[in-house]
Every structure is written in structure tokens, then in C-alpha cells.
Amino acid sequence: MKSPPALAVLSLAGLIAWGAQAAQPRSAGINDPDTRAWWEIAETLSSDAMEGRDIGSPGHHRAALVVAARFKAAGLKPAGDNGTWFQKFPVHESRVETAGTSFNVWRDDRSATPLRFLHDITVRPTDTLPASLDAPMTFRGYCAPSDLAEAAGKVVICFNTKRAGLPSGAQRVQAAQAAGAAGIVQVDDPYFTIEPPRWPAAYARSVAIAGSPAPAAAAMPVMTLSADAFRTMVAGSGRDTQAILKLGGAKQPLPSFDLPGRLKAQFHLTKRDFTAENLLARMPGRDPKLAGQNLVLSAHLDGYGYGEPVNGDGLYNGTLDDAAYVGTLIRFADKHRGKPLRRSVVFAAFTGEEKGLLGAHWFVEHPTVPKTSMVADINLDQLRPLFPLTILTQLAEDQTSLGRTARLVAGTMNIRIQADPEPERGLLQRADHWPFMQAGIPATGFIFGYLPGTDAERRYREWYQIRYHRPQDDVTQPMDFDAAGAFNRFFYLLAEAVADADEAPVWSR
Known part of the structure; x- marks a missing residue:
């Protein structure tokens, strides 16, 4: 996928037209007019013209101009800084460049086996990352503190479990640093x-809000290794890598053992500072008693941009994650042009979600409407309309009255609301509703649900295997447009119900 020549000189109208043409639109085959209009927006925002909408990139700004124009056409008011559509904030990036970065496992016979950066192994970029690493290796199971005796000066290799009851990634890193390890490989x-x-x-990039208190960064390299490359690490030890991985996958006790040879790495770290931008709009409410309250409707505009190619494609378009659901915000605004709701509605197209919910955090900490006026956030992300919509997973379903409202709306559409059946994935903390909840503002998000063992589950798992944060999340992917339209209608009804209710959402516990 490539960008058009001389893209910078195209007009806004030209960008929209080129994006639709380049995307080879499927919208003509969609029968429902609202769903067709929604998908046309998704095709534009995730076309190659927008270059994957990476935070702070020219492509992101082009997409933001398209969204601002659509919000203006829908009659919304700017709600950014100083009467503009944009809320800008400074960010700092650390990046480990492919050129000049290398990983090699050196054996005692002085032979070296390379590990491919970004394909076998990656490293967490931090400003404190050393230029090189050269240390012996030791496998220490789950890397609990009790596993790390005599690990000082060594690269400790840990099983990267996400299962409850075992050390988390952060706990493993903390334990390895406390033990004096030279580095950690998960x-x-x-x-x-x-x-x-x-x-x-x-890619290997970290982006943070400039000047904010950063989480304590490990002085040692923090690396992640593929299960396939684990075999290279352990070669010559006499250990069965598949047996070790199977034990870890079953939460069984793991052995500790030293490995022959050393891990030698070179890191080419670069840093830069730039400006990011949220896009904010507002529809003033019609009820004098409730218009001072604001319901926030949010989705994230940013994507991954250009990255390591997959099957020859290095442009991560981000159609379902999350261009399509910025489109849902636009369609809701279109529906209510000249038809305001009782409460005011803030439309937020956040940036930096893919780098740690940066835009949502910035907005909550630097709100352009009074924080006390924000009654709730309904966030659109993590939605995969791949199969018929009969079940919706609602995040924080029982924590606020938004769960009760969602069940009432869903009941009119024969949709069942369920709590998150997979809390180990941490989806509640991984999308832009989370900063609102941390600030005490009721918030929620939704995921397409399914029955275990069904074709719907197979399609859902397949999407995460081959499309999540991949170039394959583009406009050509399989879709269930009836399900997509049904979800949008559910969202419209839910937002209207919350905005028009006599009482604002409240916490249940």
C-alpha cells in the first residue's frame, strides 16, 4: 500500500475523494443507508492517504481535518483549545531503530546465532536503555523474587505468563532489577x-506525555522473545523447550537453569519531541437544567502508521482499530444535526491510544469542559463486527448504572449484555474509557460477544491472530455489515438514553 504522489498539495475534498478511490470501496454493496455512510467514512479515514494515522504524523493531521470538517458540517461546535477543534499536547518518543540494533547468542565455541530484531525479539525503548548488552543467560521460570537467587550480572529469561496468581510482567521486571540482573527476556x-x-x-517505540511523571524505567534492557526463538536461546542446554513452554502454559512449576553462552546486543536509540492533537467538538444541550452537564462520546483516531511489513505490506491502516468507530461518532453527530439532546455531548477523537491512552489521559487532566460537568464516557474501541450481533460484552458492566441502561436498550434489540468473560486480558484498562474511570467518571466500552466453541468465536480469535495491530486490519477484511449496523444503532440509542435521562449515571460500587 502506498501513498499518492504530491499528497501534501491535495485539498481536503481531494483527500476524501482519493482515499475513497484508493480503498476500492465496498460501500456500494451495503443496503442500509446509515451503515453505508458509516463505512464510507471508515474507508476514507483508513485509506492509504492517511498513512495509518500515527500519532503526530502528517497522515494523522489529514485524518483529523476530515473529521473536523464532518463535525462542522453536522453543526457541532469546536471544543478544543482557544475555540479550535484541536487540543494539543507535547509528547516525547524513544525509539530503537532497526539499523544499528542487533541480537546474537554467542556459544562457548565462539559461534554466534543471530536473533532477528522485531521478528524473534524486541526491546522496550527507554531513555535509559544502555548502548549494549553482553552477559551470560539463565532461565528462572516465572521470575518471582524467590526464583532469582544469584542472578546478578546475568540476563534472566522468564516465562511471560499473563495468568492470574503468577507474577505480572511489571513484577518480573521489578524482581529482576532488584536481583541485579543485567537484563530480562520474557x-x-x-x-x-x-x-x-x-x-x-x-516497531520498538515508546511515546509518553512530555513532562509527566514517567513510570520508573528499568535501567536494564527489558526484552520480549517469541516462543519459536526460545529454542535458539536454550540450545545446548539439554532442555526440552516445548516441555517448558507447556508447563508454563499450564501454570505448573518451572525449572531454573543456567544456559551456555552469552547474549550480546547493540541498541541504536533515538529520541524526539513533538506535538500531538486530540480532536474535540460539542453539541450543546437543549434542556436549560441539564445543558451544563456533558456526556462524552469517544473513539481514538490514531493508528500504528508505518511499521515492519507483514506479507509485504508495511502500512498499518487501522480500519476497525479505530477509524470505523470515529465514523460512528460522525454518524451520530449527523443524526442530531439541528436535533440536540437534553444534555450537552462532547465528541472526542483521541490520539495516542495505541501508545498508552495518552490523549484521553491528557483530556481528563486538562479538560476543555469542567471535569465536574462530565457525567459519563461511552467509548468506542475493541469492536469487531465479524459475525451476527446477539451478545455484547460490556466492560465495567456492574460498576455503574450504565450497565442497567445498556441492558434496557439491548433488550429492545434482542441483544444480550454480558460481563467480561476474559478479565485476564485486561481490556478494561486498555482503552480510552479507563482514564475517565480513574478520575471517578462513570465510563464503559463494548466488545462483540459470542458463545464458546462457535464459528463466531473462531472468527474473533482469527482476527486477533492475523489482523490486530497488523496491516491486514484494512478495508478489504471480512465484515458482517448487518452486525456493524446493528451495533451502531445500539450505540445511538444508548447515547440518546444517557443524554436524555432525568438522572445522570452513577457508580454502583
Whole structure:
């Protein structure tokens, strides 16, 4: 996928037209007019013209201009900084470049086996990342503190479990640093099938809000290794790698043992500072008693941009994650042009979600409407309309009255609301509703649900295996447009119900 020549000189109208043409639109075959209009927006925002909408990129700004124009056409008011559509904030990036970065396992016979950066192994970029690493290796199971005796000066290799009751990734890193390890390598759990590991990594980048208190960064390199490459690490030890991975996948006790040879790595770290932008609009409410309250409707505009190619494609378009659901915000605004709701509605197209919910955090901490006026956030993300919509997973379903409202709306559409059946994935903390909840504002998000063992589950798992944060999340992917339209209608009804209710949402516990 490539960008058009001389893209910078195209007009806004030209960008929209080119994006639709380049995307080879499927919208003509969609019968429902609202769903067809929604998908046309998704095709435009995730076309190659927008270059994957990476935070702070020219492609992201082009997409933001399209969204701002649509919000203006729908009669919304700017709600950004100083009467503009945009809320800008500074960010700092650390990046480990492919050129100049290498990983090799050196054996005692002085032979070296390379590990492919971004394909076999990656490293967490931090400003404190050393330029090189050269240390012996030791496998220490789950890397609990009790597993790390005499690990000082060594690269400790840990099983990267995400299962409850075992050390988390952060706890493993903390324990390894406390033990004086030279570095830590966390090996993928191939048996965590509810969200399987995926390689290659798009890139090794970290982006944070500039000047904000950063989480304590480990002074040692923090690396992740594919399960396939684990075999290279352990070669010559006499250990059965598949047996070790299977034990870890079953939460069984793991052995500790030293490995022959050393891990030698070179890191080419670059840093830069730039400006990011949220896109904010507002529809003033019609009820004098409730218009001072604001319901926030949000989705994230940013994507991954350009990254490591997969099957020859290096542009991560991000159609369902999350361009299509910025489109849902636009369609809701279109529906209510000249038809305001009782409460005011803030439309937020956040940026930096893919880098740690940055835009949502910035907005909550620097709101352009009074924080006390925000009654709730309904966030659109993590939605995969791949099969008929009969079940919706609602995040934080029992924590606020939004769960009760959602069940009432869903009941009119023969949709069943369920609580998150897979809390180990941590989806509640991985989308832009989370900063609102941390600030005490009721918030929620939704996921297409399914019955275990069905074709719907197979399609859902397949999407995460081959499309999640991949170039394959583009406009050509399989879709159930009837289900997509049904969800949008559910969202419209839910937003209207919350905005027009006599009482604002409240916490249940």
C-alpha cells in the first residue's frame, strides 16, 4: 500500500475523494443507508492517504481535518483549545531503530546465532536503555523474587505468563532489577490462546506525555522473545523447550537453569519531541437544567502508521482499530444535526491510544469542559463486527448504572449484555474509557460477544491472530455489515438514553 504522489498539495475534498478511490470501496454493496455512510467514512479515514494515522504524523493531521470538517458540517461546535477543534499536547518518543540494533547468542565455541530484531525479539525503548548488552543467560521460570537467587550480572529469561496468581510482567521486571540482573527476556506464552502472541512487532517505540511523571524505567534492557526463538536461546542446554513452554502454559512449576553462552546486543536509540492533537467538538444541550452537564462520546483516531511489513505490506491502516468507530461518532453527530439532546455531548477523537491512552489521559487532566460537568464516557474501541450481533460484552458492566441502561436498550434489540468473560486480558484498562474511570467518571466500552466453541468465536480469535495491530486490519477484511449496523444503532440509542435521562449515571460500587 502506498501513498499518492504530491499528497501534501491535495485539498481536503481531494483527500476524501482519493482515499475513497484508493480503498476500492465496498460501500456500494451495503443496503442500509446509515451503515453505508458509516463505512464510507471508515474507508476514507483508513485509506492509504492517511498513512495509518500515527500519532503526530502528517497522515494523522489529514485524518483529523476530515473529521473536523464532518463535525462542522453536522453543526457541532469546536471544543478544543482557544475555540479550535484541536487540543494539543507535547509528547516525547524513544525509539530503537532497526539499523544499528542487533541480537546474537554467542556459544562457548565462539559461534554466534543471530536473533532477528522485531521478528524473534524486541526491546522496550527507554531513555535509559544502555548502548549494549553482553552477559551470560539463565532461565528462572516465572521470575518471582524467590526464583532469582544469584542472578546478578546475568540476563534472566522468564516465562511471560499473563495468568492470574503468577507474577505480572511489571513484577518480573521489578524482581529482576532488584536481583541485579543485567537484563530480562520474557518468553511468549503460546498457550495463552485468548489473545495469542503476534510477530513481527510493528516497531520498538515508546511515546509518553512530555513532562509527566514517567513510570520508573528499568535501567536494564527489558526484552520480549517469541516462543519459536526460545529454542535458539536454550540450545545446548539439554532442555526440552516445548516441555517448558507447556508447563508454563499450564501454570505448573518451572525449572531454573543456567544456559551456555552469552547474549550480546547493540541498541541504536533515538529520541524526539513533538506535538500531538486530540480532536474535540460539542453539541450543546437543549434542556436549560441539564445543558451544563456533558456526556462524552469517544473513539481514538490514531493508528500504528508505518511499521515492519507483514506479507509485504508495511502500512498499518487501522480500519476497525479505530477509524470505523470515529465514523460512528460522525454518524451520530449527523443524526442530531439541528436535533440536540437534553444534555450537552462532547465528541472526542483521541490520539495516542495505541501508545498508552495518552490523549484521553491528557483530556481528563486538562479538560476543555469542567471535569465536574462530565457525567459519563461511552467509548468506542475493541469492536469487531465479524459475525451476527446477539451478545455484547460490556466492560465495567456492574460498576455503574450504565450497565442497567445498556441492558434496557439491548433488550429492545434482542441483544444480550454480558460481563467480561476474559478479565485476564485486561481490556478494561486498555482503552480510552479507563482514564475517565480513574478520575471517578462513570465510563464503559463494548466488545462483540459470542458463545464458546462457535464459528463466531473462531472468527474473533482469527482476527486477533492475523489482523490486530497488523496491516491486514484494512478495508478489504471480512465484515458482517448487518452486525456493524446493528451495533451502531445500539450505540445511538444508548447515547440518546444517557443524554436524555432525568438522572445522570452513577457508580454502583
